[in-house]
Amino acid sequence: MLYESMETAKKMRYILNMSPVLNKDAMFSDGTEYYRTPVEPREGDTVTIRFRTQRNNVDNVCLVHDGEYLEMKRERTSGSFDYYTAQIIMGKDIVRYYFEIHSGLVTCYYDTDGVSTRHEERTEFEIYPDYHVPEWLKGAVMYQIYVDRFYNGDPSNDVETGEYSYIGDISVKVDDWGKIPAVMGVREFYGGDLQGVMDKLDYLQELGVDVIYLNPVFVSPSNHKYDCQDYDHIDPHIGKIVEDCDGLLSPGDRDNSHALKYIRRVTDKRNLKASNELFRELVEEIHRRGMKVILDGVFNHCGSFNKWMDRERIYENQEGYEKGAYISADSPYRSFFCFQDQNRWPYNPTYDGWWTHDTLPKLNYEGSEELCRTILDVGRKWVSPPYNVDGWRLDVAADLGHSNDFNHHFWKEFRKAVKEANPDAVILAEHYGNPESWLLGDEWDTVMNYDAFMEPVTWFLTGMEKHSDEYREDLYGNSEAFIGAMKHHMRSLHMGALYGAMNELSNHDHSRFLTRTNHRVGRLSYAGAEAASAGINPGIMREAVVIQMTWPGAPTVYYGDEAGVCGFTDPDNRRTYPWGKEDLEMLDFHKRMICIHKAYPLLAKGSLEFLWNDHQGLSYGRFSDSEQIIVIINNQDYERDVRVTAWKTGVSRKEATAFQRLMLSSRDGYTEKAEKYIADAGILHVRMPAYGAMVLHHRAREKYK
Template identity: 50%
Template sequence: MNIEGIFSDETNEYVSIQSLKNRQNIRIQIRIFKDDKPDIILVNHQDNSEVVMSKLHSSEYFDFYYADLEDRDYLKYYFKIIDGERTLFFTRFGVTDYLKEDALFEYNKGFTLPDWAKGALMYQIFIVRFNRGDETNDVVDDEYIYIGLPVKHKENWDEYPSNFDVGYFYGGDLAGVLQKLDYLKDFGVEVIYFNPLFVSPSNHKYDTQDYDYIDPHIGVIVEDADGVLGEDDTDNKNATKYVKRVTCKKNLEASNELFIRLVEEAHKRNIKVIIDGVFNHCGSFNKWMDKEGIYKRAEDKYPECAYWSKESEFRPYFNFIGNEYDGWWGHDTLPKLYYENSKKLIDEVLGIAKKWVSPPFNVDGWRLDVAADLGYSHEFNHRFWAMFRSAVKSANKNAVILAEHYGDPSFWLDGKCWDGVMNYDGFMEPVSWFLAGLEKHSDRADMNLKGNSDAFFLMLNNALGKMPYDCALVSMIQLSNHDHSRFLPKTNGIVGRINTHKSEDASSGVKLEVMRQAIMMQVTLPGAPTVYYGDEVGVCGFTDPDSRRTYPWGHENLELLEYHRYMNRWHKVRKELKTGSLIKLISAAGAVCYARVLKDNVSVIVINTGEYAKKIDIPLYLTGMRDNAIISRVIYTNGTGYNVGRVTYENDNGYLNMEIEPHSGYLLVSENL
């Protein structure tokens, strides 16, 4: 039996609704190689009931079997394939001789995801390092103290981040993003994902101070004040300028208005906007806590805060023990929010969730920071995110909800909580190991995994097996981000961070040919390819904080940028690269080949990490392409550069014979079938 020919997934090609006179049926299909005649059984995992599948139709190479089931809200299922005395199982993971119960298929009638997010090309902006558009809102030297040290403004935009970077500000802001929207549009961006934008004392802004307003330091300062800290100041009692800037309602409202304008301008360019929500914890500067006394000294009136009064309406928002409170991972700068203790807190955060996806802000979705950590129990966490989803979708049914998550996300991808995740396990990790032999922080190397095609597919299939395919399609797939190493430095094989290496080491001996392979994989594997600002022009950097370098305006690698644009254009015009099925074609020493297939549209991707050229026979028949059909190479990259000339090939008896160069990548697309 041709095991490689067995295939099904959760796309509309294999799961569909059949409308009959008085009812609807769910039709589930699977394909089998045409010469094989096994018994195929669809198994309902919930009650172990079985349905013998029947042949529906045939193609040149395959027979398609189906079973019609009475429509229902939910079904978890798998296929049992009996060939004589041999029984095989087919799940999301593929074919196994045992039942892989963490990779079962699901039909979830009420779980719908926004079509615009499936495979959308996203662009992540760490706001303070992208572009400086307004110098009047810059944090100034000694404006306030954060984590025991006075903050500093960095005048030199090109200066590398230091090991303790959190209080250093380069001046990137919303005005700077507005100036670059046309650049983003030309690059092919369909969605901007912003790291946190709300009022916050840190440059990363994952310690929210006020969820209702954009930080004036990246927005607009209408009214300012004198009063920075002196040499003898050890706290923020004299931080008059900071107090004025972040508590004055005129500044806050003006900053929100600028954000509204930015979203409007993005939407005019058909670019969606996703913002970061940090709801597991807030910051010690937060107006509910106010440990620093910022709001006690504000001219505008604010309610009494939890740190200063046991009678404060906000006291139940936090887990106080005496005068101390619980901080996330023990950090007193990050007070953990105590939802189980306060319905008012729950209602307030759900109101915030709705506010930003509604007019006049009209944000298109949320990315949720450390989402699995929220609350004090697994059960409450799920209940909260179910409430969050209901609130967001009631305000904007097309908004997307994506969560930061490591490990198995299936608990939350049940149609009640999240739409997708930052898919570290299903992209960043397997690609980093396969192409570079390093894990995502560059803290560890394993050269046994570099070029290990079997390990790559094993990691990929394990991760994708734990989520519905539509969830995978909307999930962010990244080479780099603000928490991990930039990808380009991984190509030099250096293990470590800036506490063990010089910043300059990150760019030493990097291999652009490997970066180009990574970009090709990013825009062709399932998910929403999410480019971390500057990756497209060769920005380097070890893991956080070095990965948060500024965008090098005027010093870009324009050749890499142009290659990325070409790849983005193919990703946009080939719909199978957004929503098509993923089919493994070849796993060979140092090389992988896979296809994305949507009806008659086929893209084939070949990546060779080896030092030598090799000949391969690509089994095009697994994509459904008929004999003599034409497939064209539209872009390829190798050790010296890349080429966008079109070269055509013919499907010869189901195969394409190619010689692939060392350190190369190929994108081939079907012309006719």
């Protein structure tokens, strides 16, 4: 008996002297305002960095920055967690840091990949001095408008059939608003215009839009307008035509120097002035309603119709215009382009085209300082009075110039020009791949978020490639791949860029997300338009919208997605908005999720943590020190029970915590009916419906009694 008592006492002493089991899942830090203040420091600022651990779980925490070890102080204890802080002074160079945690004989590290037993430089946190993204962009609800397909507010400016020739055939005026775009539909015009945008501002405001992103609006012969003809003027075909004439092309005639009606419409200064004035009025009205607007800047290339080139001889004999570079070797614009044969003038067709397209002349920045100055002036002009737009979305921004070095040089100069004219203007780039070298605070503010949003979401929820060109069973429902892709690509965006990134499910370059829910590989040319809407699953679309409206970044709705528009990739993704024929259930769901997004600032600036995942299942939390939102996704075709570790968002493990349901969506519909869910010991047990998405909310004062 004595021996047993001695052994028991020995065991108790051993247990009492043991360090607690290290809870790696409780460790957390990120670059949000809850764990780093200020989030975007300037040189000389004192930066406070925080780190969270389980209460009484570690011996000490060190902040390691640029080789220097700084022991962190336990600032406070709240609920089940201890919070440690340390301060550093921001210098002129990038600060890289990570955390070293000690508990007994155990040492581990925490960086952007989470907890590890080995430190790696590539996954360190980074702070960029003087990196500032406009606050209004972070978490803003954006709405992308492809102007020709949105709403026709002024039929008098419509492109006429036979008005001019483009890529081998005549322009076509489409009289049936509901017609499916033709496979070669670039020269089809439905009549959408800026007056139509003006007429629908009530609709956009009711939807909850903060920022309108307009696809290109400058003079151009195509409906997409990525082949700019005149950077200084809004296209009168979507603006205002006050001077007009007869003069359509004769049957069989493809010579645009004979297109007298087109020439009058796009070169007459009265039309150009009136169109710019209408645009000014539109921006003024958008601002009056508390919204903002950004323009599409296509500066890598222009169009063969461009007045600087004038391949179509539109401007050749018009008063007030210089000769284009195609027309004459003496053109003041000759250096704007690279010509391969210097002996072919007049009418020299040997200019370089972007990806060899002769309709898209590549702009020769390295060969022309005047071109550089001109485009910088364009960048300044539209963000300045009287137009006052709120920024630029930059088309194929990484392609500009003929070298990577020049590309960076130009965007540095562009940023200076734009920010000097309008310090709060945003510079947002289209980019595929790693954008880090452009996101150092002196070029772009942020990007269209393909890699860290559109692609992982569509692979996980649908198994489809974003053009509907491929289906991958191995990625469909693969939450590990989703989490891995998100962590990897989000790391390259930094916090300011991430929280302002354009998070789209669809856009003008990719198939509609609703179409991807049918898992059908196809394009309009061989699958047909009906296949794009056959077998679609609105429940999966609602899952995607829930993720879009609760994920870090600026949720961006592509016009018509909210109304249930389907379509394969370009040109089928550019169908018209179905006014009067909307999917009202889908539209109402968007309104309600946008309302939730805007009602909880936590969704714009809160931290993100993954809480649970399995095949076709995912849960994550958005949280601050005192508030939590938990999102649960069940992408299975049957209902099931889910166990979510809610305590990782900061709720107590010692007390029951009440969460209120904000939204529940399923295969059969959705409801905002409030319902209480209790997290016992920090764990939520939830019954999730098939193709379900749930949004739960808790504030610290809502403790369960």
